[in-house]
Amino acid sequence: MIPESEFTRNSQDLQAKIKEYTTWHERALYTLELHELYQAQKGIASKGPGKWGWGVRDTAALLEASKTNVYCDIQLGRALRRNPILATKRRRYVLGLIKTGKIGEGDS
Numbered sequence: 001m002i003p004e005s006e007f008t009r010n011s012q013d014l015q016a017k018i019k020e021y022t023t024w025h026e027r028a029l030y031t032l033e034l035h036e037l038y039q040a041q042k043g044i045a046s047k048g049p050g051k052w053g054w055g056v057r058d059t060a061a062l063l064e065a066s067k068t069n070v071y072c073d074i075q076l077g078r079a080l081r082r083n084p085i086l087a088t089k090r091r092r093y094v095l096g097l098i099k100t101g102k103i104g105e106g107d108s
Contacts, residue, residue: 002040002041007037007041010037011034011037011038014030014033014034014037015034015062015063017030018030018031018034018063023087024076024091025076025080025086025087025091027073028073028074028076028077028080029077029080029081030077031059031063031070031073031074031077032073032074032076032077032078032081033077034059034062034063035054035056035059035070035074038054038058038059038062039053039054041054042054045057045058056070056071056074059074072095075095075098076091076094076095076098079094079097079098079103080094082103083103086103
């Protein structure tokens with residue numbers, strides 16, 4: 001857990017970067033970083049009674065974006081971390097690779 005002032009500063013910086021992004025891959029990486037920042041601070045969302053933690057729905061609400069778009073950006077960010085060359089491809093193509101399982105969680 002990071003100090004609250006540093007957490008707030010990092011969160012605000014990432015939110016500003018997401019709003020002024022220039023490429024799809026920048027937005028995806030910043031969205032993933034913001035999502036992970038909140039999960040590190042508040043815990044990963046749990047399901048069922050007594051829900052707690054931070055999930056995709058929370059990130060979407062914070063960014064005032066749809067849950068689907070935020071989920072896609074998080075998946076794209078993870079794929080880009082594993083394989084930065086994907087940034088040279090079109091967003092739709094990379095999403096297709098993720099959807100068909102050609103790029104998965106365990107890929108390096």
